[in-house]
Amino acid sequence: MLKIKNVSKSYSKGNIRAVDDISLDIRPGEIFGFLGPNGAGKTTTIKMIVGLLKPDDGTIAIDGVNVWEDPLRAKSMISYVPDNPEVYDRLKGIEYLNFIGDMYGIAKEERQRKLDHYLELFNIKDAVGDLIASYSHGMKQKLVLTSALLNNPKLFILDEPMVGLDPKSSFNLKEVMRNMCNEGKTVFFSTHVLEVAEKLCDRIAIINKGKIIAMGTMDELRSHAIDRKSLENIFLELTE
Amino acid sequence: MDKIISLIKTDFNTTYGLSSIAYSFKSKKNRWQIIVFGLAILSLLPTYFMIVKGLGAMYTVYSQIGQKSMFLLSGFLSSQILVFVFGLLYVMSKYYFSNDMGHLVPLPIKPSYIIGSKFVTLMISEYLTSLPIILPFIIIYGLKGGEGLLYWIYSLILIGFLPVIPLVLASILIMIFMKYTNIGGKKDLIRTISAVIFVAAMIYFQLKMQTIAQKSLMEGDNFLINLITDSNLLVKKLGMVFPPSQWATLSLVNSSNFSGLVSLLAFLLVAAISFTIMIILSESLFLDGLIGNIEMSASKGRARRINSRDLSRETRPYLALARKEIIMLVKTPVYLLNAVGGVIMIPIILIMSSVVSEDQSLRTVLEALSPNSGFLILGLAGFIVALGMLNSIGTTTFSREGKSLWIQRSLPIKVSDQIIGRLLSALFIQILGIIALLGSLAFIVRLGLLDLLLIIFLGLLGSIPMTQLGMLIDILRPMLDWDNPQKAMKQNLNVLIGMGLGTLYLGGIGFLTVRAVGKVNFYLIYSLLILVFVLSTIILFNILGKLIKKQFEILE
Numbered sequence: 001m002l003k004i005k006n007v008s009k010s011y012s013k014g015n016i017r018a019v020d021d022i023s024l025d026i027r028p029g030e031i032f033g034f035l036g037p038n039g040a041g042k043t044t045t046i047k048m049i050v051g052l053l054k055p056d057d058g059t060i061a062i063d064g065v066n067v068w069e070d071p072l073r074a075k076s077m078i079s080y081v082p083d084n085p086e087v088y089d090r091l092k093g094i095e096y097l098n099f100i101g102d103m104y105g106i107a108k109e110e111r112q113r114k115l116d117h118y119l120e121l122f123n124i125k126d127a128v129g130d131l132i133a134s135y136s137h138g139m140k141q142k143l144v145l146t147s148a149l150l151n152n153p154k155l156f157i158l159d160e161p162m163v164g165l166d167p168k169s170s171f172n173l174k175e176v177m178r179n180m181c182n183e184g185k186t187v188f189f190s191t192h193v194l195e196v197a198e199k200l201c202d203r204i205a206i207i208n209k210g211k212i213i214a215m216g217t218m219d220e221l222r223s224h225a226i227d228r229k230s231l232e233n234i235f236l237e238l239t240e
Numbered sequence: 241m242d243k244i245i246s247l248i249k250t251d252f253n254t255t256y257g258l259s260s261i262a263y264s265f266k267s268k269k270n271r272w273q274i275i276v277f278g279l280a281i282l283s284l285l286p287t288y289f290m291i292v293k294g295l296g297a298m299y300t301v302y303s304q305i306g307q308k309s310m311f312l313l314s315g316f317l318s319s320q321i322l323v324f325v326f327g328l329l330y331v332m333s334k335y336y337f338s339n340d341m342g343h344l345v346p347l348p349i350k351p352s353y354i355i356g357s358k359f360v361t362l363m364i365s366e367y368l369t370s371l372p373i374i375l376p377f378i379i380i381y382g383l384k385g386g387e388g389l390l391y392w393i394y395s396l397i398l399i400g401f402l403p404v405i406p407l408v409l410a411s412i413l414i415m416i417f418m419k420y421t422n423i424g425g426k427k428d429l430i431r432t433i434s435a436v437i438f439v440a441a442m443i444y445f446q447l448k449m450q451t452i453a454q455k456s457l458m459e460g461d462n463f464l465i466n467l468i469t470d471s472n473l474l475v476k477k478l479g480m481v482f483p484p485s486q487w488a489t490l491s492l493v494n495s496s497n498f499s500g501l502v503s504l505l506a507f508l509l510v511a512a513i514s515f516t517i518m519i520i521l522s523e524s525l526f527l528d529g530l531i532g533n534i535e536m537s538a539s540k541g542r543a544r545r546i547n548s549r550d551l552s553r554e555t556r557p558y559l560a561l562a563r564k565e566i567i568m569l570v571k572t573p574v575y576l577l578n579a580v581g582g583v584i585m586i587p588i589i590l591i592m593s594s595v596v597s598e599d600q601s602l603r604t605v606l607e608a609l610s611p612n613s614g615f616l617i618l619g620l621a622g623f624i625v626a627l628g629m630l631n632s633i634g635t636t637t638f639s640r641e642g643k644s645l646w647i648q649r650s651l652p653i654k655v656s657d658q659i660i661g662r663l664l665s666a667l668f669i670q671i672l673g674i675i676a677l678l679g680s681l682a683f684i685v686r687l688g689l690l691d692l693l694l695i696i697f698l699g700l701l702g703s704i705p706m707t708q709l710g711m712l713i714d715i716l717r718p719m720l721d722w723d724n725p726q727k728a729m730k731q732n733l734n735v736l737i738g739m740g741l742g743t744l745y746l747g748g749i750g751f752l753t754v755r756a757v758g759k760v761n762f763y764l765i766y767s768l769l770i771l772v773f774v775l776s777t778i779i780l781f782n783i784l785g786k787l788i789k790k791q792f793e794i795l796e
Binding site: 104 | 555567568643647653792
């Protein structure tokens with residue numbers, strides 16, 4: 001579903017290698033967790049997948065479509081939730097949702113059905129008539145989540161999705177992610193919350209200083225580590 | 241004291257982005273931008289020199305009637321009034337709509353410290369307004385009159401303190417205004433409408449007062465005798481409109497004797513006193529007007545339920561984009577005042593000023609032209625096309641996205657939808673301007689329906705390449721890293737570059753049109769203009785398409 005091949009990205013004229021020759025192959029129906037300490041290259045990688053940053057080398061393909069050669073087709077298959085949801089403050093929530101719906105060309109009935117469902121699920125139905133400027137961080141996060149789920153993406157990409165969400169919404173989001181996988185969709189997300197990754201993910205990759213230092217199912221990761229108790233131990237050991 | 245210096249330093253740095261400019265100048269790709277910027281400035285220079293040359297002639301006229309001091313007064317008066325008018329806008333967005341307020345208010349600092357530091361940065365912005373106006377007046381007067389050393393020293397002091405009084409006035413007015421309009425959920429709308437009415441009323445009274453002053457001056461029996469005996473008569477009479485500009489003028493005119501020093505001290509003293517009053521008032525006024533802006537979230541949950549029709553409105557992408565742009569333009573006070581307000585206010589002010597001041601010249605010109613409506617049509621259409629750049633909608637369309645640009649870049653939006661949607665929003669605002677222009681023009685001259693349609697058609701068609709030109713500049717160097725929408729529009733060099741290139745484009749077409757008038761039929765000229773506009777639109781559309789695609793890939 002998502003194929004990343006030998007992708008690199010440097011900043012400051014090549015002095016800082018944010019992402020260093022990474023390759024990933026993520027299958028349909030899989031929840032993939034992307035772990036790493038601060039500044040490891042998680043957001044840079046995600047931005048390259050969704051078309052916000054151009055890689056220096058390598059290719060990224062979504063369902064066989066090269067993100068940088070046919071961006072429109074690639075983008076219509078994905079939805080992206082950034083770590084810091086900067087959205088149009090001066091629009092009302094509902095205006096923003098309709099705007100996103102229009103950009104994906106989502107039909108009337110479909111849109112109404114999706115909005116009814118997700119606005120209820122994330123408990124923001126009463127707030128969508130307000131200006132986004134009045135939202136808390138968590139509410140903006142929920143609004144962006146709702147907008148990202150409108151187009152029924154084949155590949156759902158989330159950057160630190162649990163930050164700022166209340167426990168109930170966080171639980172609901174995990175359910176949504178699970179259901180998507182059951183339908184054969186793919187979820188790719190970065191997180192600091194190791195517990196979430198441990199419980200939710202089919203496979204996990206750990207990135208450190210731009211390089212992927214470990215990848216596999218929880219069991220596979222355990223088999224490589226000396227202290228095999230929890231993902232936290234494995235993570236600490238690997239990223240030392 | 242340390243606190244206030246640190247506040248000023250930080251505010252100065254964030255306002256003018258000194259750290260980030262220093263950072264960006266290191267990169268090679270910025271070099272060509274400096275060249276384009278230089279060209280844009282150069283293209284504005286001829287107009288500026290023409291104005292300065294006209295000022296030289298004005299000096300001669302005043303000095304012939306023995307009232308050359310009036311020349312200086314015109315300079316002080318016009319620069320201080322402009323500082324005041326711009327000050328109203330600057331103060332509003334700097335004191336009340338900048339995002340850093342959310343960080344500053346919880347800190348243990350007095351409101352007067354915040355206002356004081358913001359005031360200092362505003363002073364610097366205001367020099368950009370006042371210097372180009374006042375300098376030619378002072379230099380022409382000083383050189384032609386062979387003034388002494390004291391004249392130049394006084395000038396320097398006066399120039400330095402020139403923005404203080406108008407800016408203090410603007411600050412106090414805005415603080416009172418914000419305190420008492422801080423009501424209800426629709427306060428942005430209330431404020432914007434009252435602001436527009438307020439500025440219109442100000443200009444009206446200003447013009448009215450000038451007319452009254454002029455009339456009373458002319459009506460006196462001894463006017464001519466007084467004119468000869470008192471070489472500062474006009475300054476004393478007309479300077480009453482704004483006394484500080486009178487003191488400034490008198491201090492320069494009398495720089496060689498003691499009364500000049502007295503006037504200078506009066507000017508400085510009033511500046512200092514008014515600044516102190518503003519600082520004292522800010523303690524009781526400022527926070528009351530501000531707090532409501534931060535506590536916006538109070539309305540949360542109380543909003544009306546959304547009906548299902550709102551949930552399922554389906555629109556074509558370019559229309560949805562246009563609608564989003566228009567909502568943002570209308571709902572963000574800074575954009576509303578500058579882009580929408582500008583397009584509506586400029587024509588109304590131009591025409592109303594002639595109606596109110598009973599100045600017959602515009603009417604005479606228009607009436608002389610109207611039998612041969614071709615000139616009028618071309619002139620008015622040209623004016624609308626010029627508004628197409630002056631509204632700064634094209635030149636800031638991507639900059640206004642700011643940190644939300646990721647939305648546009650990660651959505652599957654066709655480049656053509658990007659261009660058409662943004663163009664439509666600009667044209668919508670242009671239509672408001674056209675209504676204002678033709679509506680206020682109806683007070684002076686009657687136009688036939690066919691003429692009106694031609695003006696609207698040519699004006700709108702010409703606005704398309706003008707907006708595209710602006711978009712072209714903006715996509716090449718969008719200003720995305722801002723915390724206050726003011727920066728995206730008022731402190732965006734793209735606006736200035738756009739005006740420069742727009743002047744070249746429209747000036748070129750205007751020049752050719754003027755040469756063609758009289759030699760060929762007007763209808764041929766219209767047809768040729770339509771052809772030029774359509775061709776420019778197509779060419780610019782293609783270039784824009786490629787650039788947007790490329791820039792959306794590499795912008796970070």
